[in-house]
Amino acid sequence: MKKDIEQFIDKFKKFNLSKEDLDTVSSNVKIMEFKKGDDVIVDKNSCQGFIYVLKGNLRAYAISTTGKEITVFNLNSGDECILCANCMTDNLQLELNLQANKDTKILLLHSSYFSVLKDKYPSIASFVVELLSIRLASAIKVMTQALFTPITQRIIDFLKQNATNNQIQITHEILASHLGTAREVVSRILKDIEKENLIKLERGKIIILNL
Amino acid sequence: MKKDIEQFIDKFKKFNLSKEDLDTVSSNVKIMEFKKGDDVIVDKNSCQGFIYVLKGNLRAYAISTTGKEITVFNLNSGDECILCANCMTDNLQLELNLQANKDTKILLLHSSYFSVLKDKYPSIASFVVELLSIRLASAIKVMTQALFTPITQRIIDFLKQNATNNQIQITHEILASHLGTAREVVSRILKDIEKENLIKLERGKIIILNL
Numbered sequence: 425m426k427k428d429i430e431q432f433i434d435k436f437k438k439f440n441l442s443k444e445d446l447d448t449v450s451s452n453v454k455i456m457e458f459k460k461g462d463d464v465i466v467d468k469n470s471c472q473g474f475i476y477v478l479k480g481n482l483r484a485y486a487i488s489t490t491g492k493e494i495t496v497f498n499l500n501s502g503d504e505c506i507l508c509a510n511c512m513t514d515n516l517q518l519e520l521n522l523q524a525n526k527d528t529k530i531l532l533l534h535s536s537y538f539s540v541l542k543d544k545y546p547s548i549a550s551f552v553v554e555l556l557s558i559r560l561a562s563a564i565k566v567m568t569q570a571l572f573t574p575i576t577q578r579i580i581d582f583l584k585q586n587a588t589n590n591q592i593q594i595t596h597e598i599l600a601s602h603l604g605t606a607r608e609v610v611s612r613i614l615k616d617i618e619k620e621n622l623i624k625l626e627r628g629k630i631i632i633l634n635l
Numbered sequence: 636m637k638k639d640i641e642q643f644i645d646k647f648k649k650f651n652l653s654k655e656d657l658d659t660v661s662s663n664v665k666i667m668e669f670k671k672g673d674d675v676i677v678d679k680n681s682c683q684g685f686i687y688v689l690k691g692n693l694r695a696y697a698i699s700t701t702g703k704e705i706t707v708f709n710l711n712s713g714d715e716c717i718l719c720a721n722c723m724t725d726n727l728q729l730e731l732n733l734q735a736n737k738d739t740k741i742l743l744l745h746s747s748y749f750s751v752l753k754d755k756y757p758s759i760a761s762f763v764v765e766l767l768s769i770r771l772a773s774a775i776k777v778m779t780q781a782l783f784t785p786i787t788q789r790i791i792d793f794l795k796q797n798a799t800n801n802q803i804q805i806t807h808e809i810l811a812s813h814l815g816t817a818r819e820v821v822s823r824i825l826k827d828i829e830k831e832n833l834i835k836l837e838r839g840k841i842i843i844l845n846l
Contacts, residue, residue, distance in 0.1 A: 486775050488783035496775060520775065542761070549760035550753070556767040560774060564697050564707060564731065567778035571815045572699035604782045 425455055428478050432531045435476065435504075439547040449541070454532045464522035464530070472522075473535035475505040480528025484520050485601070494570060494604030496520065497562045506538075506555055570604055576613050578603055580635055583623065590632040636666055639689050643742045646687065646715075650758040660752070665743045675733035675741070683733075684746035686716040691739025695731050696812070705781060705815030707731065708773045717749075717766055781815050787824050789814055791846055794834065801843040 433450050441449070455478070458464055464482060465472050475482075482499040499505050505522075542548045569578065582602060586592050596614065600607045614630070617623050624631040644661050652660070666689070669675055675693060676683050686693075693710040710716050716733075753759045780789065793813060797803050811821045825841065828834050835842040 486779045488779050490783060492783050494779065494782055496778075542764075543757060546754060546757050546760055549757055549764060552764050553753070553760060553767060556764060556771060560767060560771045563771060563774045563778065567707075567774065567781065568697045568699050568705065568815075570778065571705055571781055572701060572703050 428455055428529070428531060429453055431478070432476050439541075439545050439551065441541070441545065445541065445544075448537065449533060452533060452537050454534070456530050456532055458524040458528045458530070460524055460526050460528075462524045462528075464524060464528075465532075472532070473506075474533040474538040475499070475522075476531040476533075477501050477503045477505075478529040478531055480530075481525040482522050482528055482530070483525050483602070484522055486520060492604060492606075493601040494566070495602040496566055497559060498525070504555060506552055575603070575605055575609060576617070579610065579613055580617070583630060583632060584635055587630075587632050592630050592632070593628060594630065595628055639666055639740070639742060640664055642689070643687050650752075650756050650762065652752070652756065656752065656755070659748065660744060663744060663748050665745070667741050667743055669735040669739045669741070671735055671737050671739075673735045673739075675735060675739075676743075683743070684717075685744040685749040686710075686733075687742040687744075688712050688714045688716075689740040689742055691741075692736040693733050693739055693741070694736050694813070695733055697731060703815060703817075704812040705777070706813040707777055708770060709736070715766060717763055786814070786816055786820060787828070790821065790824050791828070794841060794843060795846055798841075798843050803841050803843070804839060805841065806839055 429450055432453060433446060436446060436449055456465075458480070477499050479501050481501070482505075483495045484497050484499065484505070485493045485495045487493050499522075542552055573581075579599070582599065583592055586594070596610045597607045600610045603610070614623065614625055617635075618625050622632075622634050624633055640661055643664060644657060647657060647660055667676075669691070688710050690712045692712070693716075694706045695708050695710065695716070696704045696706045698704050710733075753763055784792075790810070793810065794803055797805070807821045807825065808818045811818045814821070825834065825836055828846075829836050833843075833845050835844055
């Protein structure tokens with residue numbers, strides 16, 4: 425745990441914080457662990473603050489009024505995230521949720537501390553601008569892909585991007601959530617791709633033969 | 636024109652700029668006018684900087700590799716925009732385009748000036764964070780709506796939101812671009828809605844009877 429915090433503090437050194445502020449950061453970060461499939465922090469009434477992924481993988485997803493989901497971006501080990509942007513603006517509702525794709529360990533600096541630092545250090549404000557720009561670009565890319573790329577191609581792209589050793593452990597349901605479509609659609613298309621001998625479907629697992 | 640610049644400078648006073656910096660701003664802003672349908676600034680190799688809409692309306696849209704479009708957000712008179720976020724981050728490609736929905740007059744402060752101010756004044760950096768947060772929330776909202784709301788409902792919502800005196804002057808082609816769908820789809824659905832006596836279709840115009 426001490427090593428995790430040191431890794432995080434190292435990240436913060438680039439912002440040229442005073443020793444006092446660095447000490448405040450290190451004594452107020454919180455380490456949290458989540459199992460694969462867990463929702464990450466569910467208190468909708470409070471800001472989540474600054475998240476640093478120590479290990480694992482989180483997905484940030486939007487959800488529709490009818491409960492359908494789409495992944496907007498992923499956070500891997502070493503990635504940072506500022507969520508719940510309505511902490512920054514009063515009349516904004518950013519409906520993004522976080523879920524662990526794998527067993528995941530994060531470091532959290534509550535927004536009450538992070539906001540103060542952001543206002544005090546221009547270097548941190550610039551960093552937030554950069555992070556938000558990246559998320560905005562990512563959201564727009566996901567949106568145009570989801571709207572304009574045929575679903576079969578999007579499924580193939582997802583399998584290629586997320587396979588390890590030509591295998592991917594995922595249910596059709598979860599694959600559908602990532603892509604903002606229905607499970608039935610995913611199942612039908614996967615079967616079509618299997619018929620062409622490009623993949624092999626097993627229980628909870630997809631094996632890539634030739635994509 | 637002098638009045639336009641004064642209006643803009645008034646906006647900047649809230650950031651507590653030095654008199655010298657305010658003078659730099661006012662002597663470097665550029666006023667630009669666009670006709671309805673014009674693309675706004677087309678130099679893809681340069682940052683656009685900070686835009687303030689004096690009058691009219693701009694739409695920011697994303698475009699797919701196949702040339703399909705979807706409106707991500709609109710800017711009305713009094714709205715500010717920071718685009719071309721790749722000015723802020725090196726390895727980011729934010730593919731957003733701007734088009735005039737009406738005859739539009741904007742005030743532009745080139746990013747070479749704006750970036751300097753952003754780095755110098757934490758108040759401006761905070762403002763940029765807020766603006767980007769709003770755009771991110773908007774992009775995510777547009778995305779979830781586009782994916783999860785039936786296209787008929789989205790067309791009805793668009794007509795309601797954009798009608799003046801129960802009329803809206805728009806072609807099916809442009810309506811399709813706003814919503815990220817095909818003209819044929821829009822024409823078919825509009826005809827269906829017309830059959831139910833909810834709207835009346837005229838050349839380049841849609842009249843809302845009872846939506």
